[in-house]
Amino acid sequence: MRVAGVIRYTVLLLTLLGTWLMLQTYFQRSWRTISLRSWLGATKKPSSEKLPRYKCGNQKSCPQNYFAFKIISGAANVVGPSICFEDLVLMSNVKNNIGRGLNIALVNGTTGQLLKTDAFDMYSGDITKLQTFLQGIKRGTLVLVASYDDPATKMNDKVRAYFTELGSSDVATLGFRDNWVFLGAKGLMNKSPFEKHIKNDKETNKYDGWPELLEMEGCAPRKMD
Template sequence: MRMTGLIRIAAMLFSLGTAWLFVQTYFNTGWKVVSLRSWLGSDSDLPKTQPLRNKCGNKKSCPESTFAFKVSSGAANVVGPSICFENMMIMSGVKNNIGRGLNIALVNGTNGQVMKTDVFDMYSGDIKLLLDFLKAIKSGTIVIVASYDDPATKLNDEVRTLFTNLGSRHVSKLAFRDNWIFIGAKGLKDKSPYEQHLQNEAAKNKYEGWPEVLEMEGCVPKKMD
């Protein structure tokens, strides 16, 4: 009986000790959760706020009177171009709406709505398709262009003039496998500041047969009525 009594006492003490340890652990953890500092909103207890992401992932935010954009040319004939406008990816390989040649998006210059996108093969395509497309652009329309692979083999003087009228400075010298990105507008009085051109030069090309990728981001002004 004495032995049985001792075992019972030991078991009871063990149970009490375990219960006390549980209570201590529970309330210590619980106190951290509902501590006064946390309840009052101490910075150290609050989750870290993530930095705000600019539209299109740009380095700088754009004023309300402008549209945010990011345009990238293709990488050789492997990775296609991309066009982001007002935080919406308009054209990209993921959207499966790009191709060899000139990738063009038309955007309403007043409200930023995408009006049309299309791809024109400048190596073996029909240049008349691009001519008809450019001639139909209405005044006030923003025109965004990103090259991929070859942007120039089929270009003629008439097409180059139409792009020049949209504000391009470099389309007149665009050549085989050059890289070109451009944002212009129908009715633009001056040359566009949103344009980059990189020539296909064997000694300077980053990729065999093609120059490196061009990328441009910024804020294009809205058209005011």
Template sequence: MRVTGMIRYVALFITLLGTWFIVQTYFDHRWKAISLRSWLGVTNKPRSEQLPRHKCGNQKSCPQNHFAFKIISGAANVVGPSICFDDMALMSSVKNNIGRGLNIALVNGTSGQLLKADTFDMYSGDISRLDTFLQEIRHGTIVLTASYDDAATKMNDKVRAYFMELGSSHVSKLGFRDNWVFLGAKGLKNKSPFEEHIKNDKNTNKYDGWPEQLEMEGCAPRKMD
């Protein structure tokens, strides 16, 4: 009996010792792992909580009664421009509806619905077609424009005046191979706050013969005033 009891005690002791070792090892590694993740700022939050996505991939969301937009100009004569409005890709290389010159999308200023999208080659005879296109824009229409390669060759004073009526402050200075992105509207009372322009300058150009690509994002109010 004594031998049997001793064996039982030894077996129990070994079992308890093994259990203690396993528990100690587990919690020691667990604590270290938790401490390391905390120190690095790593959490186990769902992906949707870590990186909220905003319309058009913008850095922030827009308030009510505003449309999110992003306009990216072309890069030299290699990478085409893109226009996104209210999370809809209106013009892009993927949609195969862009071209060198001016890329213009017309959007209903109330509903955000795409009305028309077209491209105008400023090297060719598209200036008369662009003239007609701009004349026919209706009041309350939002106009989004992106340059690609060159948007100024053969652009005349009449066409520049149309863009000025849409709220542009830079179109009068637009020159050969300048990059330009612009959002305006027909019936706008003041100059548009949504416009960027960079000159073609051999001393500052990012590419050989072209300035760097422009990217502009923001929130356009419905029925811009």
């Protein structure tokens, strides 16, 4: 009996010892796994630093004494254009102050203050209205232009000459349903560096009957010379 009792106690002790070793091994591995995952997770946490946002959503900031702007032409005759200046949207669908043809915003070239916005339908009789508008622009005024649908059906030589005086190089060849974005100034001595123009060409048009939209952003100096 005594021998049998010793054997039973020995078996029980070995069983308890084996169970304890198994539990210890399990918890050590679990702890290492959790610790490793936690460490890896800590290294993968997204940075709390936000990317900088520049005026008008531009890719770069503008230096001192320069104005940030972004001009986007219309897309076909469906999506209207937008004009942003110093992080302020001057013309857009949301503001409900755009129209097919030419959309123009006038800004004080020294202070950056908005002076006027207007839209001119190049299908209708707005050409006389546009001539008067362009003729009245004062020296030192920045002129921001975005086309929508068609900018040139009834554009005449006089209007083209006014835009040329503002620094445009492409207005002379602007045609039916072309896309055009432009920033110039009254009194500009040289051609403006801020202009994009894409021709209406059925071989290359992105939309049915219209070229792709144009987008232009940059930094316009105060009192452009």
